[in-house]
Amino acid sequence: MAVIFIRDLLLRTEVGFNPHELGKKQDVLLNIAIHYGLRGEEISDSPDDALNYKTLCKGIVRLVEDGHFNLLERLVNNVADYLLLNERILKVEVTADKPHALRFARSVAFSLEKKREIV
Template sequence: MSVSQLAKIRIKNLRLRTFIGINEEEVNNKQDVVVNVEIHYLAERATHSVEIEDALNYKPITKSVIRHVEENRFALLECLTAELLDLVVCDDRVVFAEVEVDKPNALRFADSVSIALCYHKD
């Protein structure tokens, strides 16, 4: 009998620049955002294989996140975070995912403000 193996992929502190916010300065100037992604997927085939097709390949996921952030404009962190979560859960093997987006220097006395959203497969 084989035990299901759950893999956890973490993409940590992906630093990107985009237009995010609602005031004039934010609309006209790119700002830094920091993206963290955690993806859990069923990895039983990958743990007994040498084929990349048997694993959830994090490189194209990361590239799609980068492209989406850098090529679009966002009014709210919630919208950006939700759109990124949609990108990372497109593979049927994903059973859980969390995306957190930080906006450094959004508040005067804080390192950053962040929004995190999760997905759970039923």
Template sequence: MPRLEPGLARIRVKDLRLRTYIGINEDEILNKQDVLINLTVLYKAVDAVRDNDIDTALNYRTLTKAVIAHVESNRFSLLERMTQEILDLVMSRPSVEYAEVEVDKPHALRFAESVSITLAGSR
């Protein structure tokens, strides 16, 4: 992860639990499953700090609602694809300098708590 430099803010959305269709097995195709999403976003916050105005900040609520809508309204065969689509959605915000997205699929393996994929993007 890049160093937090002056003028950048780090936003973290932790443990966003959603339900979606994820997987390639018949049971996974027919039934929604839980996924756990963690986002880390670095964005230019100079204007937001100076103005104390939501219109100059990266609105994490709006961003999270977009992630929720995308994940819950789509079907994914692979965690890699879901993770990339979320990353693309986050990176579509012009003020975002860096983003990291981790998606966990709880109980994907018999003896593991979860399996996760992490992808990152930067400008």
């Protein structure tokens, strides 16, 4: 199994349910680990064999920036579920930071690990 890391993906979305947050986009910082099965790309050096992380990232950007979330938990769960739609991806770890959510803290973060359900 291999891992691709997407680090410090800074996006803007509506996240929160307090009156001062409604209708306003806020920064969200995502860190993602994608565990997947290799198909020989480490030997072939062929882009056709590789997991296309650029396409995955574009989908995450659309999902998050076009969405509205009351909770970080829902945002993270939706990103994890989106990634697990790809049959090569076996497990994901997604962490979302909401900078300045608390007055004296750099950020508040939520993290979730999900695995592909084996049927």
